[in-house]
Amino acid sequence: MRKLGALFYNEMLKSKKKVSVYIIVIVMTVGMIGCSILIKETNRIVEDINSYHPITDSIQYAETLNLQIRDYEKKLENENLTSEEQNLLKEELYYLKCEYIHYDIYGNYAKENEIGTLSYRYMILGDLVNIRQQQLSIEFYSGDSSSEEYQQLQKQYEELESSLKVNNYQQYIQTKNRQIEEDTSLTDAQKEAQISYNQALLSVCPSGEYASEQEKMNAESLLSEKSNINASLANNVDLNGAGNLTAERRAILEKNLKLVEAKIEKGFLQEDPDNSIGGEAYVLASSLGFVFTVVILIIIAGSMMSHEMSTGTIKSLIIAPVKRWKIYLAKYLSLIATMVLLILYTYGISSLTNGLLFGFSSFGEKVFIVSGNAVTMNYFSYQFLSALCNLVPLFIFATFAYTLSIVTKNTAASVSVSMGLYLGGSFLHLLLESSLSGYAHLLKFLPFSNLSLFGKIFYSSSGTQNIGGVLFGNIANTSSVSLVFSIFYNIIILICMISIGMDHFCRRDIK
Incomplete structure (x- = not known):
């Protein structure tokens, strides 16, 4: 273990000497802070124009x-x-x-x-x-x-x-309900949803006079969503789509109903943090940071072995009385340590920047579903859990680049292939999804259907994980794939890549 620790320390020192990594981190930091400032200033200008x-x-x-x-x-x-x-x-x-x-x-x-x-x-x-x-x-x-x-x-x-x-607000609601009943263009489910919505508005605000614009908007939005979901479930009709409810769609609506009810219990002054300007800035900044983190890790992992093999510096380690698997493991552990540090750094910059710009207390609490129950959590703690879940796709891409570095002994090939797979992964997934439209059950065996675990563990209808978009190498998320399947799928992929890389490195005749 002492030799493994020494090798690990040596690899960390090598990573610290990479000037390119520091340059990318500086660019990443400036970009993250710049994104948040840009969104805040843009919002201020828009508010001034629209005031x-x-x-x-x-x-x-x-x-x-x-x-x-x-x-x-x-x-x-x-x-x-x-x-x-x-x-x-x-x-x-x-x-x-x-x-x-x-x-x-x-x-x-x-x-x-x-x-x-x-x-x-x-x-x-x-x-x-x-x-x-x-x-x-x-x-x-x-x-x-x-x-x-x-x-x-x-x-x-x-x-x-x-x-x-x-x-007389009650008289107004009665008039509206009567008009809805007489409207022949509406289906029974639509009538039920609209009448239920009107009655809910009357019950939460009997006077019809709200204290603030935010309270009014949140009340109307949440109560409307709740009424539509209840009517959809009761009539087995998807009011937001077309046709009858599928089993998958019903499960989603039941989760959304629990979310809405939990938000209503918290009061109408509490806005979903992800829907606020601060939340949008936070997600955009952290998404940008995640992209740069992947780039840094792929560059480090893709050159970790191939560069030393091409320059011959790996021989100094091999001729020493150290087993090759320890060399492989030390480099891999240093890669993991770098990955964790970068994720924590990204989270810290995002939280500190947006907390100072928009106010730490302005983000409030996030409501989401865990194991079928509604849970409330501080927004920054919620984003910390999101950052930890982002370690999964990072593990996969970094390990893939590390394995290619060993197999190909070519830094350019391992870095370019890994980067191309990451940036083009979403497009590739969409292409395969359209090609396998008649075989939906096969989609769960595609790698990109199993990389995003956050939405499977912490369900939220606002879709925090997707705001980065395809432009930022967005990881596809297939809700039909179970959490357990995705976990085992990722473990198997990691074991396969690690086994291939270690076997290749330990058996290869390095000249």
Whole structure:
């Protein structure tokens, strides 16, 4: 063991002397920090551009449109216009009036009735706009405001206006539910989902007045998702897809339902960290760091043996009274140690940078599923577990490059093949997936279906592992493959590669 320790220490010293590794680490660090800063600054600029007061701005724009409408009406008074010019002006006037209805109701009407943007009554304005625009369309194309369709629209308008002015949220929900029941274009499952959603909104916020925009958005999003899932499961219909539920899709919906219920229990002020700007910056930075980590490991592993064989420096170790398997193992252990250090460094840079930029407390907690139960965890602890799971694909790629380095004795070949397999792996997986579309059960035997273990252990509908995208060598994740199968699959692959590499190194006649 003492000789093995000495060999391991010697290999770590060799790795420290690689200038190229330090250069890549510096570039990686700058890139990770730069990504987070870029996202934060971009978000700040977008918020500055989009910062406006909906009601005030709508009033101002409605006044501008009103002046344009008057101008067009004056133009139409000109008796010298041809019929073609009149029709063109009337059509343009029609579109101006449609736009005016929108901004007039969201501006002047909202102000007159003291309707805030966080109130349920603000949603009624959209229905009022839609009805008024339909009435305008009837007047423009048929000129008959006494038709049954027009009068039916007027009745709906008056009902909604009554709910709005009385400020009775329960009455509004009842009106909406009745309209849903009478809508013949909806299926029974869709009606059930929408009515259930409306009742859920009424139960969590009886007044219809929310305290903040975030609370309103989260409540509507989570309750809508819960209602859709419940209706899908009850009616065996996939409301988010087409046709009946498959067994696999049902299992996913059941997991998503547990996630949604756990998030609702935490309250509507808690946003999913992965959906926040800080979460997006964190995932992008860590994904970039992961790519550079793979590149560094492939370069080190791909040249670890082949370079020493080509230069002849390996002879100094072989002629010493040390067994070859110890030399092989010492180099492999140094590779693993480097891999762990790089992953921890990537995690540390991502956490520190984004914590300082966005605030450590702003990330909150992450809700996910483990063994069928909803679990809540600090976001940085959650990302640490993600980093540990990323060791699995790193093990595979580093071992593959290390084995190629021994077998080929060619640094360029081992590095280029390993890098190509990593960067093009997702495309290769998609190609094979499309080719084996009729043999879905064979997909689980493809390597890229088993490399990503994080989603199999810590299930979350937000898909943290996939944000890196194919551009960053995204590892394919097939949810139909079980965790146990993937673990044994990876163990077998590692054993095979290690056995081939060690056998080749121990038996080869090195000159």
